[in-house]
Amino acid sequence: MACRLSDIAQQVGVDVSTVSLVLNNKPLAQTFKPKTRQRIREVAKELGYQPNAAARALQTKRTGNIGFIISDTVHDVWVNTYFGKQLAGCEQQCRDRGYGLQISRYNLQNIDQFVFPKKVGQRAIDGLVLTGHIASAVLLRFAEFNIPCVSVGDDAEEHLKMAMVSGDVVSGLHEAVTYLAQLGHHRVSRVTHSNFRSQEVCDQVAQQLKQSAQTASCSMTNIHAHGETESQIAINILDQLAAIPAKDRPTALITYDKLCLALITEIERRGLAYPQDLNLISFPNSDLCLYARPALTAIDMDIEQMGSVATKLLIDHLENGKPLDSEQLRMSFPMELIVRDSCLPPQQKQPSPALSAVTPSLGEHS
Amino acid sequence: MACRLSDIAQQVGVDVSTVSLVLNNKPLAQTFKPKTRQRIREVAKELGYQPNAAARALQTKRTGNIGFIISDTVHDVWVNTYFGKQLAGCEQQCRDRGYGLQISRYNLQNIDQFVFPKKVGQRAIDGLVLTGHIASAVLLRFAEFNIPCVSVGDDAEEHLKMAMVSGDVVSGLHEAVTYLAQLGHHRVSRVTHSNFRSQEVCDQVAQQLKQSAQTASCSMTNIHAHGETESQIAINILDQLAAIPAKDRPTALITYDKLCLALITEIERRGLAYPQDLNLISFPNSDLCLYARPALTAIDMDIEQMGSVATKLLIDHLENGKPLDSEQLRMSFPMELIVRDSCLPPQQKQPSPALSAVTPSLGEHS
């Protein structure tokens, strides 16, 4: 089974170099006798020849591997369906193009001596798809290795001169807030789990809202939530909301699918009602939105496609030298609001006083 | 940045081989002058030396990569949290041990010319963690490559002489069925999505039930469900149930988390009540179980741990030659029933006639 170029050469009765040329479809091979070429191919297939990746990589300085890596600030990475979809798109693209895919996390808890995916330094990887939070310090390290990078999502510490494939978050949120405004909401909040772009995005949305006259009366703010599990985060959020005077309290929340579900559970556990007491919009959309009752209105985007496109960009660069960072390359994918039933006009008479009249119950959320 | 062994050798003023010996902590290096060793290490660190993976692999016939691969009979692999947890465990173990992790799917739709993960044939991988459905024909192909394999889960076509790390499904199900029997249920079904072991498992559980006298009155059967999405599968299942005469109809279902949620949604859409009209147990447990109301009773197992242990087994074999297939190595992880609120004593008087009295509504499940 261990079959080398030389095995084929020997069997056909030619030199290794001949076989190499032919099997790699080099222009030079065109000058060979068609018969030789065919014979070589035959024997190669017969013997089940597969080039030895290491030997080839050593020579060509190309491994045919790309890496998908993610900061371990993201909890539950490989179980998180958001990144799972990105990964799915990436893996598909890799497979289509004949690339191997290495996955890893990197530790940026303490950036100084952060654990770097080994294989990157060892040149076992041709290019990198980055996702999650993108810290500049880390990128710098990657740059030292001179390894092409593309990021999925634009959750970067600062504006970076690198290729990014992301959803048009601002438009997506704007659409959602506009929708809520039309329903009569005046205060909506977004629950964020990132420290990087959240405030900036919020400001941009606010600015866009100002420009669209009909919705000038609705504001968007950020809520920073804490907790290990979604259930805990939900408790924390509702506690935070309860602490806000009713007249200033957001009447609708935008956050991710699982947290929406956890919020609903917690809302009802407190004797409140969803969606009457708190409207929810899931961002991004997912199939879980259908399992809330009433089903969650959501901001939809094609995450898998984003992963795929980012990977395509990377491989295109690798193979055809298409520039990756020359003109701050960014691809923004459109988002679409999918209206389901999680939003109602706010209750004008009694602005959900219930929220505050709650025993602050923590912990026991079996 | 591109720093080789020879660069260090030159700078220190010794030979490459010396450097190699020292940096790899070979016993032979003990004979070197401590001063030389230290100097070499210093310069190596200074220059940021990282061994070239390809060159090393070419020489040692070890790539330091392991592969995690899964049949593409599994829909939505990388988004599926079940496999995500396995992957998480695997990735953690790989990282701890300094291994790279390649992921891929393989196509076994038509086994004859199935698409084989390229990198495996190219010897870019030292060992394989297999998961999903494990078809014998595929294993045979892997065997040709003489590559060590371990599987997570035991969903294999036949009993294979290979290392398998799986949950003790039979005991888990047995515990669940026993619990249901104690509540007064007589017929419980398991919704399966595999064609391999499902019937066998069912039979084994039945046998175990017979042996435990107090539950002899409860039976377990399989339901094979069809559909693309969970919503469709849920519809299909409820249709199947409705077609069964009430007296023979199962009163409790065991299936995976998302399908449970979809079933609840569909049950209520049909004007029925959960859990009154149909009890549910999630297998395996997941955080989604908490978002059903009432929360789903579930069969819990440490899936991440299974992925981790499988990978450990593999790496141990790779490094210490611990046998992998000698005596049909299997590790069975215990399962535990986590009782929440999705099961009630069945309604004796009116054996849910409602289920049949339903307009067979298909399709429109927005």
Added chain:
DNA sequence: TTGTAGGCGTTATCAT
């Protein structure tokens, strides 16, 4: 139309 030779960066087996 094909063969020869050198090198990719390591490791391993000899010598010295």
Added chain:
DNA sequence: ATGATAACGCCTACAA
């Protein structure tokens, strides 16, 4: 206590 030297399997000028 260290240095040469030969692989590992493949690619690519250049020579024939």
